[in-house]
Amino acid sequence: MKKVFLVAGARPNLMKVAPIFRAARDLEGVECQMVYTGQHYDRQMSQVFFEDLDIPKPKFNMGKSTGTHAEQTGAIMIAFEKMCMEEKPDLVVVVGDVNSTLACSVTARKLHIPVAHVEAGLRSGDMDMPEEINRMVTDSISNLFFTTEDHGRENLLREGKDADTIFHVGNVMIDNLFHNVDRLGPEVVADYQSRELKEKIGRYGFMTMHRPSNVDNREVLEGIVEALNKIAEDLPLLFPIHPRTEKMMAHFGVSFSENVHTFPPLSFRESLFLWKDAQVVITDSGGLQEETTALGVPCVTVRKNTERPVTIEKGTNVLAGISGENILRETENALKKTGNPAPKIDGWDGHASERIWKVLLDFLS
Template identity: 45%
Template sequence: MKKVVHLIAGVRPNFMKIAPLWHALNATGWCLPKVVHTGQHSDINMSEWFFQDLEMGQPDYTLQAVTGSHAKVTGSIMIAYEDLLMKEKPDLVVVVGDVDSTVACAISAKKMHIPVAHLEAGLRSFDRTMPEELNRLLVDSIADILWTPSKDGGVNLKNEGVEDSRIQQVGNIMIDSLTMALPKIEKVDLKSEHDISLDAPYCVVTLHRPSNVDDKEQLERIVTQLVRISERINIIFPIHPRTKKRLIEFDLYSQLLQPSLTLCDPLSYIDFIAAVRKSSLLVTDSGGVQEETTYLGIPCLTLRPNTERPITITEGTNQLITLDNLVEKVEEIIENGKPVVPSIEMWDGQTAARVVDRIGQFLNVR
């Protein structure tokens, strides 16, 4: 009988992380991977997105999380997932990343004595005001297996007293997604599909964190800086729904309507990476894209006081910046050009294969 492994995903980056693992587990012959979509981001057109970008088909289960506060989202997912686990007890539950879905399903599974593995474990920003940091700490404290993307993740876990037997460095699963999608990415025509021109040098911008977009004064300063940057280099700005809502609410959206500043709706993963891949630099407050730009050798300016991915700074192409030095840093990159593409241990597109091997060992199938 095949081993059943639940792969938990709630927001778009989660699906990108489980896709390579789903394909690798499906190919084993001994495993039946099942995708559990918690519904944390209910606005994703899951059928089309999965089929076109990840080639996974429909999720096996959709939990329909409620919207609202972190407590409401987490609680609703815990209740719904517990109901599912009462009907089907998998051999292993794999949670990824650091969103509310991750901690909710990990807790529900552990309370029913089902083993839990955390993919992308050990990442730390050391900022406990971030909900994601609390989720990371909670999940890593209870998971049976902790799969880290790099050596710093293992160091963080050991410093927290985690025993060596639970820690396994497997590499960065996001790089698997990227390399798996490259053939499609290379065929993307953003001009015909989204009327986005890549002819002149450009910068890609992504902003969504509450600390940057929910405060009117902060967002107004960001808009002013982006307009200044657009006078020096073209900007492509896929606007997150949260950010667009605030821009309109604060009467700032019209200021971004500049000839060299292209505004568009959020792009699919394939289209977004196609834009990033040919860009001169990226300005962001996101997490995963710090890793993808490092792999692609694209300079990344992260508008945050900290990052849970410090290896992208020490060994990659990422820099933490503030609004006070944003324009200056953009100018430096324009003048100096792109850095040499770095090579980080186990960021090689083979993470899913290593994880499958570890799962096989854990479930005693090899």
């Protein structure tokens, strides 16, 4: 029996790990265990959250959520090393680009445990982003690389990776998306706090914003909020507000108009319930760029760069930068695309996890 660790460091990671875990349920000869490092402390990590993703609570939960980047990374490495030495996994699978992705891949390799990286090869070119450093370090030491788009493969080959170790499998985020779209029945959404508001306002936009580069600078944040308030004059906005954003808005004395409706952080499925029917999504997230592309929802990304260029090339996503003027202009343009069919992208079909396991089983054998 081969033992595989699936490592998740934050809530978005769990959404990537969930379909891989679900795909392993019926496999023979593999014991698949989830490891949650607790990189982002979240009081909403209840049983309901895991039921939402159709997975059990992780067998291992480190709870390493506090401190600087170095303190957090070091704490995860120490705890994960002890776990690996006790449990002796045959393979470690890491996803995405958070601190635990880097910490657990480095730790595993130093213990001579092979590492597979899901979402390998993504590059923004922005070395000021901690995530970019995490991606590059993880890819520099991994054994297997699973890519979501052609750019990932091109980047890895350019960096000297062996072509035989790179596998274009598609996008596990889209696996999770399609799995949950099918589960949004009337009985599920009946208790959602946002349901009545959604029905009442009819036409709306959806937004998320949390990146330090957008919310930690007063001038930048004021410009973004001013643009969003202007957009909301004609199109109400629904915003499950991130704790960091809420904290910095209060600190700077910045506020939304009454047409921007804020909520506490929502579950994955309740957020999906809202944004899937939005006229436009405005975000600085990475995952939403992909998910909106898969459902054909116009997306305006409030960033200067993206590590997911296929979302731009397919025409569902646009980079607006961080100036209010650009956000207004690009949102107006994006609204003209509402209702267009979703583009077809190779491997974004809901079966990426199955393709990942085919490769992993061959590797383990």
